[in-house]
Amino acid sequence: MRSRKSLYLFTIPALLVIAVFFVYPIGLTLQMSFTNYSGIGVAETVGWKNYDRIFSRSRYLDEIKITLWFTVIVVTALTVTGLFFAAMLHRLPLIRNFARAALYTPAMMSFVVVGYIWQFIYSPLNGGLNVALRQIGLGALEQNWLGDPAIALYAVAATQIWMFSGFTCAIFLAGFAGIPEEINEAGRLEGASSWQRFRYLELPLLGPSFTVSIILTTIGTLKTFELPYILTKGGPDGATRTLSIEIIDNLFGQYKFGFASALSIIMLIVVLAVAFVQNKVLRDRENVT
């Protein structure tokens, strides 16, 4: 079977691409993270100095906390809204396809466009949100949505949730579609209400959908960069400064390639750790129920 072995020649271009764009860069990031490389000249090895800096300054620890908290809010809300819409639409076949597509539309748009639209919606004077609140007599709730450090992170999170609810809804709808009709039929014959069927029959069978939805949205949200970059540039007062914004800032604002690399490694560790724990917990849960 000589010809069979030689088939592996076909994988060479792909392996080359992976080597050049993933394997080598990860190695290079690791190596640069122990230097003070500034993009030009020779990189001096500085040992653990970059990492020391990250873990000894509240600024960077705060950014890690902000990134994680932002992820918790967004992932929780996306799971709840996606599940809610999917559970309802599963029961409403008449409008299911239309509503699924409509909800998915924001996910088809670019972060740039979504960021700019919402920046205007949130703007303090003529912004759509404040004007709308005023017009329905809730003027007291007006806020400087993106300018108030106590609110800005939630405003950015709301935008991200708006954008991807349709995505989690589609994942859960696929999960609902995979539930055998007989199970619900049996529930209906037993006189179970719609809520009871959801709670005791469907929910336990949606384990895999939860796993996929939560892991994907978590990985996507942990590296959040575009929305806070466009909406707030990380401000006000660092309230929306995620790890990714810090990386890009160090890279292109200050040319601290070595330090940016160390931040990237921290990010990789955070993403891998979270993904690993989630995967384990969620899969175990799937097996129990």
Place this chain on the structure above:
Amino acid sequence: MSLSDTATPLPRDRKAARDLLQKQAKSVLVHGVILFLVALMLLPLFYMLMMSFKTGTEIAQDPLGLPNSLYWGNYMNALASMGYVRSVANSLGITISVIIVVVLVGAMAAYPLARIPNRASRVIVMIMALGLATPNFVTITPIYVIFRDLGLLDSYLGIVLAFAALKLPLAVFFYTGFIAAIPMELEEAARLDNCTNWQVFWHVIRPMLAPVTATLSLFVMLMVWNDFTYPLLLLTDKDKFTVMIAVYRFVGATGIDPTMLFPAAVLGSLPLLILFAVFQRQIVSGATAGAVK
């Protein structure tokens, strides 16, 4: 189906009639509530469209009102100064190039992986999974440095390769699953005719891959059109901008002027929204299938 089925169109007595009525009213109500919530979710898009047709004075005087008339002046201004046509051409050219690279390289790699189920194949699949799982912020600094040293910054070749690398692992997974399901008989017939591996791949396997290629092409198109980070870092030459970076630079330069922002936002999203309107079923189920795998 039995006679006592509650959905019988001709209820026997008044209680049944009332129950049916109640049930229908409840159903109308639930549909109404859900449609209202969906409309609420679409409100920002409606807002974008509406704002894009209002003059500056209208926006200042009545920020939420409907436009008095469809004022196309904003679009004219945006079109005149954002380099829209050029950026659309760039995005299209980059999309097509990325599709060619991803499809060819991905399908080639998938062929042996699908046909030789041994340890070596599993290791290669694992390496691909590594590519899929790596956040691009981990590789962005070295890629910038490598591109700079190779003179690939600000070049079409560079951005095409960078994008292609991002979608390649997904392509390999899709094609591997698909090729594994193609019956071996077709290939064996070709081999008896003394075809080389390449001839078998090109003449027997490749023509059957169209469904995967279509899904993949949609994904690539979405990425090239919408991605912001790579072009932001790798392109500084205005003539090579993709659509989104053109929108970003243009709106940023006007200081979030609504008469510029909203037409630019509409122009930037329109092609993909049209694509979505036509292919929404394929895109949504493709995305969820990709997710569930």
